[in-house]
Amino acid sequence: MKEYLTQAIVLRVSPRGEFDRFLDLYTKVLGRVGARVIGGRRILSKLSPHLQDLTLTNVRLVKKGGFTVTDALVQDRLLLLKKHPSDFVKAQDLIFLIRELVPKAAPDIRLWHEVVRALQTSHWNFRIFLKLLGYDPVGAACEVCGAKKVTAFYPSDQSFLCLKCSGKFPKNRLVLIG
Numbered sequence: 001m002k003e004y005l006t007q008a009i010v011l012r013v014s015p016r017g018e019f020d021r022f023l024d025l026y027t028k029v030l031g032r033v034g035a036r037v038i039g040g041r042r043i044l045s046k047l048s049p050h051l052q053d054l055t056l057t058n059v060r061l062v063k064k065g066g067f068t069v070t071d072a073l074v075q076d077r078l079l080l081l082k083k084h085p086s087d088f089v090k091a092q093d094l095i096f097l098i099r100e101l102v103p104k105a106a107p108d109i110r111l112w113h114e115v116v117r118a119l120q121t122s123h124w125n126f127r128i129f130l131k132l133l134g135y136d137p138v139g140a141a142c143e144v145c146g147a148k149k150v151t152a153f154y155p156s157d158q159s160f161l162c163l164k165c166s167g168k169f170p171k172n173r174l175v176l177i178g
């Protein structure tokens with residue numbers, strides 16, 4: 001059994017069984033991990049308020065087989081800071097990008113700081129995120145037509161697209177990179 005203390009961003013919360021929850025976490029120390037919250041669905045769960053979608057939280061994780069959250073203290077409710085709908089959309093795009101592209105258990109301190117900074121300040125630069133993730137938009141061309149000016153990234157195929165071609169792809173699975 002091993003214990004970790006780390007900051008984490010809650011990417012997604014889902015139910016697990018009758019009483020538990022399962023979290024997709026992006027952590028500073030461990031990178032992306034899945035973790036169970038035992039009893040997290042109970043109304044009186046003391047951890048649940050600290051583990052909502054898009055919160056920056058200090059968590060204690062125990063690894064025994066999989067990860068379990070044994071303690072959590074919210075530090076920043078990132079989503080509540082988003083007063084403009086466009087920032088809300090950008091935050092969701094960033095979470096989508098992380099969920100699609102960041103492998104499990106591969107910590108990356110530069111990406112971590114960039115993600116936290118963006119979520120806290122609402123200063124979005126998707127070209128930097130993509131570069132840190134290994135997909136540098138500089139010099140990239142549209143996967144469909146070869147145009148040199150790319151305006152979107154399609155994580156499912158890990159491809160860049162120009163404005164015209166991106167119109168043929170499902171909007172909710174595209175990340176606009178400006």
Ligand SMILES: [Zn+2]
Pocket residue numbers: 142143144145146147161162163164165166
């Ligand atoms: Zn194109």
